[in-house]
Amino acid sequence: MTRATLAEFQPLPSLLEIEPEKLARILIITCADPRTIPENMFNLQTGEAVVFRVPGGNAQFLLEHVLSLDSLLHFKECIIVQHTDCGATHFRDAKVKEGLRERAPDLKQQIDGLSFGEITGSLDENVRKSIDFLRASALVPEELKANTRGFVFDIKTGHLNEVKV
Numbered sequence: 001m002t003r004a005t006l007a008e009f010q011p012l013p014s015l016l017e018i019e020p021e022k023l024a025r026i027l028i029i030t031c032a033d034p035r036t037i038p039e040n041m042f043n044l045q046t047g048e049a050v051v052f053r054v055p056g057g058n059a060q061f062l063l064e065h066v067l068s069l070d071s072l073l074h075f076k077e078c079i080i081v082q083h084t085d086c087g088a089t090h091f092r093d094a095k096v097k098e099g100l101r102e103r104a105p106d107l108k109q110q111i112d113g114l115s116f117g118e119i120t121g122s123l124d125e126n127v128r129k130s131i132d133f134l135r136a137s138a139l140v141p142e143e144l145k146a147n148t149r150g151f152v153f154d155i156k157t158g159h160l161n162e163v164k165v
């Protein structure tokens with residue numbers, strides 16, 4: 001924070017100070033792309049939603065994080081957003097691994113086991129994979145599974161198109 005913004009800073013409530021019904025119950029899983037900012041997309045205010053961002057916006061990389069925060073916040077709703085022209089549609093896992101093997105030939109076995117979330121099919125299909133992943137996990141609460149929806153954000157029009165499941 002700059003000195004000016006720090007001067008205007010309002011103290012944030014601790015978790016124990018927030019009334020239980022005002023805790024963030026919305027979980028948003030989306031891409032790390034700097035063009036697609038979920039706080040802007042959904043006009044979010046401080047404290048309104050938990051946002052996880054990973055390249056591609058694949059829920060498969062986030063299970064532990066979803067579960068740890070759910071144990072505190074008891075999420076009511078999960079929104080998965082992926083977007084057009086995503087970097088994950090441009091890189092290929094095999095190509096990333098190729099570079100890593102050159103950098104660290106001794107770690108071939110470890111590198112082979114890595115997954116970077118490349119998107120090779122349609123975006124709708126990829127969003128469905130994330131939804132299916134959460135719904136298939138016996139660790140995710142049933143209520144959250146039932147209230148999980150997916151969207152594709154169009155970077156040219158700003159539209160959020162819901163993915164049919």
Ligand SMILES: [Zn+2]
Nearest residue numbers: 031033086087
């Ligand atoms: Zn992306």
